[in-house]
Amino acid sequence: MTQPGTSPPGREPHLPLRERARLHWGDAVLIVIGLAAVAGFARVAGLSLIAFGLNRLVHHGMHLLWMAPLGSMLVAGLVGGLVWLLGWPIKWLRRPSVFVASIMAVTATSLALDISGLHRISAILLGLGVGVGAARIVARAPEQSIRICRRLALVASFALFASVLAMTIGSRWLEAWRAKGRPLPGPEAPNILLVILDTVRSMSLSTYGHGVPTSPALDQLAASGTRFWNAYAPAPWTTPSHASVMTGRWPFELGLDWKHGLDRTHPTLAQVLTEAGYATAGFTANFTNTSISSGIARGFTHYEDYSPSFWNVLRATAIGERITSSHGVLRVLGMNMYPGRKRSPAVTAEFLRWLDRQSGRPFFVFLNYFDAHDPYEAPPEVEARFQVRRDLVRHNLGLLGWVDWDAAQVAEQRRAYEAAIAYQDSQLQALFDGLRQRGKLENSLVIVTSDHGEEFFEHGLMFHGLSLYRPALQVPLILTGRGIPAGMTVGVPASTRSIARTVLGRVPGVDPSRFAGVDLLQLASDSGGRIHEPVFSSVDPELNTPAEFPVHHGPLYSVLYRGYRYIVDRRGVEELYALDDPAERTNLASSPDHAAALAELRERLREALRR
Ligand SMILES: [Zn+2]
Numbered sequence: 001m002t003q004p005g006t007s008p009p010g011r012e013p014h015l016p017l018r019e020r021a022r023l024h025w026g027d028a029v030l031i032v033i034g035l036a037a038v039a040g041f042a043r044v045a046g047l048s049l050i051a052f053g054l055n056r057l058v059h060h061g062m063h064l065l066w067m068a069p070l071g072s073m074l075v076a077g078l079v080g081g082l083v084w085l086l087g088w089p090i091k092w093l094r095r096p097s098v099f100v101a102s103i104m105a106v107t108a109t110s111l112a113l114d115i116s117g118l119h120r121i122s123a124i125l126l127g128l129g130v131g132v133g134a135a136r137i138v139a140r141a142p143e144q145s146i147r148i149c150r151r152l153a154l155v156a157s158f159a160l161f162a163s164v165l166a167m168t169i170g171s172r173w174l175e176a177w178r179a180k181g182r183p184l185p186g187p188e189a190p191n192i193l194l195v196i197l198d199t200v201r202s203m204s205l206s207t208y209g210h211g212v213p214t215s216p217a218l219d220q221l222a223a224s225g226t227r228f229w230n231a232y233a234p235a236p237w238t239t240p241s242h243a244s245v246m247t248g249r250w251p252f253e254l255g256l257d258w259k260h261g262l263d264r265t266h267p268t269l270a271q272v273l274t275e276a277g278y279a280t281a282g283f284t285a286n287f288t289n290t291s292i293s294s295g296i297a298r299g300f301t302h303y304e305d306y307s308p309s310f311w312n313v314l315r316a317t318a319i320g321e322r323i324t325s326s327h328g329v330l331r332v333l334g335m336n337m338y339p340g341r342k343r344s345p346a347v348t349a350e351f352l353r354w355l356d357r358q359s360g361r362p363f364f365v366f367l368n369y370f371d372a373h374d375p376y377e378a379p380p381e382v383e384a385r386f387q388v389r390r391d392l393v394r395h396n397l398g399l400l401g402w403v404d405w406d407a408a409q410v411a412e413q414r415r416a417y418e419a420a421i422a423y424q425d426s427q428l429q430a431l432f433d434g435l436r437q438r439g440k441l442e443n444s445l446v447i448v449t450s451d452h453g454e455e456f457f458e459h460g461l462m463f464h465g466l467s468l469y470r471p472a473l474q475v476p477l478i479l480t481g482r483g484i485p486a487g488m489t490v491g492v493p494a495s496t497r498s499i500a501r502t503v504l505g506r507v508p509g510v511d512p513s514r515f516a517g518v519d520l521l522q523l524a525s526d527s528g529g530r531i532h533e534p535v536f537s538s539v540d541p542e543l544n545t546p547a548e549f550p551v552h553h554g555p556l557y558s559v560l561y562r563g564y565r566y567i568v569d570r571r572g573v574e575e576l577y578a579l580d581d582p583a584e585r586t587n588l589a590s591s592p593d594h595a596a597a598l599a600e601l602r603e604r605l606r607e608a609l610r611r
Helices: 017-021 025-053 064-086 096-112 120-140 142-179 216-223 238-247 269-275 310-315 318-325 327-332 344-356 380-385 407-437 496-504 520-524 592-610
Strands: 191-197 226-228 279-284 302-304 363-369 444-450 477-480 488-490 535-539 556-561 564-568 574-578
Touching (some): 025 064, 025 096, 064 310, 120 142, 191 238, 191 407, 216 477, 269 279, 302 344, 310 318, 318 327, 380 407, 444 496
Parallel strands (some): 191 363, 279 302, 279 363
Antiparallel strands (some): 226 477
């Protein structure tokens, strides 16, 4: 058998063995560029097929088009650099066959990590196999192989450059071109600003009676508008809750779950407002769960999720994705989960930059702020105000890293959470100031809410997505704008799924009945109690969780109606709580005194699921 890079000199006498066996550094660079870029573009093609063909959540944005090849070059460049350095003492590492093999092995391993169900050890073995195969080919024809790599590098560089152009200048041109044929709404059409504060439960806000001053900006907003005291999110985690807000449909009508995003069945608020002539844009800090591939962006003419950054370039490779989401690796590196997370000022800056480019049309803008999501991290001065002991706040916990916490540890996390909320609240003020300076606040309908709450062991659970208890679902909901009563508090239960219908009720020339739900402002003025809408929430089973977690026995459904909350799981285990038991301590499901209420709520759920 011929050894890599050492084919008998007699076979190709015109190429001296020594020259052929040592790679020039320039060719090494071109090999990295060419092979890594091809792997990066292959990843873009594969993930696009999975996201748009199969509607599976892949957690990537449009910039993947150039970030994947660039990230691939970064990872392959690191491996190539290491091999090159080691080639100083170990000469044979710089043979073309060995160098190409190392780059092929790392890029193929990275691609194989995307294969669903393939264990990472198998992916590495597959990558090594590809590397060995490549070594054999290159050993047989080193000059020809290097020539191919040089050409690949040239084509790949051009494609990468074209991708960057397409995602910057090209997409802006496309937006402007698409806007040309659209109607221009009249001057009475308001701007609409929908702010979703990720992971903010109402019970931790001073605006909703919490004794700690966590939300002075929201307090002010509530004083100038209408606040819904009993607002519930349709789901205890990001993607279905956002999808419900955007479509007005309950999550169980949308067919999405932990692995599938929002499909094209139901129109979105952004779609309808774009058709009505609005300039529509979304800027999200929860880029994983509200990325373009999640379907939440459908209908927006402009959307920013994974903004260009070092960490997102790294995340654009499968290896980088594993590193940046591995609790163990991040702990070793001394980093928190979500390295390079997008903070509120970045979201606001993206929005205002976009706004400054607009003219003539009212806007519909969706913002997602993510500072209150774990890991809870506020600037030191804010944490000092909340007496947060940074050394006691735990990160990179994994699924079960918190189950044995005592009350003191939970209290420490909660303080850090409240500090994070307060920091985010201060950034809301910056947002409103930015709009006021531009003269855009006066004619704006502003809606501030959250996609779900957070649990701090009220029912033995931490974080969210695990149950349908009140802390995971009850969220702020505040509306301000022209014609909206100031300083009003509405106690009637409401769902954030009604936001779409409410918004369309304020836009001239659009039929709000295209969206389900109730008009929240009609609900607010319904002093006679004529509007009765059961408020549903649900979550699909997450079978990777322990059987003690309610979500394991999902789908879980809850109904809030006529003074009670009813929760039921797949096994038929029922819970019934009176609304005047806000801690949800006493399960009334087996109490004969509440049998009629139980039967009524059961029936409301059955009816909704039948539809
Ligand atoms: Zn969320």
